[in-house]
Amino acid sequence: MIRARGLTKTFSRRKETVEAVKGIDVDVAEGELVAFLGPNGAGKSTTLRMLTSLLEPTAGEATVAGYDVVAHPAQVRARLGFIGQGNGGGFSYKVVDELHNQGRFYGLAPEVYKERAADLMAALELGGLEKRSVQSLSGGQRRRLDVALGLMNHPPLLFLDEPTTGLDPHSRANLWGHITAMRERYGMTVVLTTHYLDEADSMAERVVVIDHGEIIADAAPGVLKRRHADDSLTLVVATDDGAAVRAALPDDLGDAELTAHGTGLQVRVRTAQGAEELPVVIEALRVAGITTTSASARQASLDDVFLNLTGRSLREEAAA
Ligand SMILES: Nc1ncnc2c1ncn2[C@@H]1O[C@H](COP(=O)(O)OP(=O)(O)O)[C@@H](O)[C@H]1O
Ligand SMILES: [Mg+2]
DSSP states (O other): OEEEEEEEEEEEETTEEEEEEEEEEEEEOTTOEEEEEOOTTSSHHHHHHHHTTSSOOSEEEEEETTEETTTOHHHHHHTEEEEOSSOOSOSSSBHHHHHHHHHHHTTOOHHHHHHHHHHHHHHTTOTTOTTSBGGGSOHHHHHHHHHHHHHTTOOSEEEESSTTTTOOHHHHHHHHHHHHHHHHHHTOEEEEEEOOHHHHHHHOSEEEEEETTEEEEEEOHHHHHHHHOOEEEEEEESOOOHHHHHHHSOTTSOOOEEEEETTEEEEEEEESOHHHHHHHHHHHHHHTTOOEEEEEEEOOOHHHHHHHHHSSOHHHHHHO
């Protein structure tokens, strides 16, 4: 559905040049849901704008829905829905008028766009809000309306730029639910961007991590965590004999950090598969005559992945 090679965008403003996107290669298959994850300024919006033909690449090429984005922008646009960052649209319009206008924009017949609008309002929990002005909607309702607008032409491919930004966690999860439901319903391919690690982690099947205009990782969240970050185990043992603890721990574990904990020791180790390794460690300690009094495994997060790949914490950047 998408094939991009060496996609590059350099902006020149005054004396400065900004390499916003530095030669991205990416393929998205039909029906995939892909999340582009990266901090502010990473180049996510610029990438989406090139893939939707809104912005001409400085170099490289992209084929989207079968058409080259530079040579055939109209054909590309006819096959996609695009919901840009922040909300567009007339503030004082009524919800239903926004949807109908969108239908007219796509050249749909009145009976078609009216039916679609009604259908999408029901599907996206906007029923009863037909006559409300767009500006009176809540943040979550606004974004669901944006999604409805993007779906009026039943595109095979939907782009959403930071659809959940600014929403509370409940509304974010709700919107993801709707996006995945719409994708099932229409068999769509969906490409969205986010800077929220937790939602990319829990919701996305595939995460393309982008930083400083480059793709630095591309896989399922579980795979990224296995490849680029370790889980950690924390145990408390009843002995203060550090040498005995180290000797008892399985060899394939990394170096253990031991700290005094009451009359015993706290043991911290990193491992690829924490949940599986924890009982093995407890058993190894037991065999060596060491009693474990508490134990927990912490799974690596996508933040650990980002930190290990870039040396920076995306969580802190997002908060800053
Ligand atoms: N029209 C523009 N002119 C100059 N610089 C731009 C323009 N659009 C984006 N940039 C710069 O390109 C970089 C990537 O921006 P953007 O794609 O919006 O990132 P993201 O969406 O990941 O936050 C940033 O450094 C941004 O300031
Ligand atoms: Mg952006």
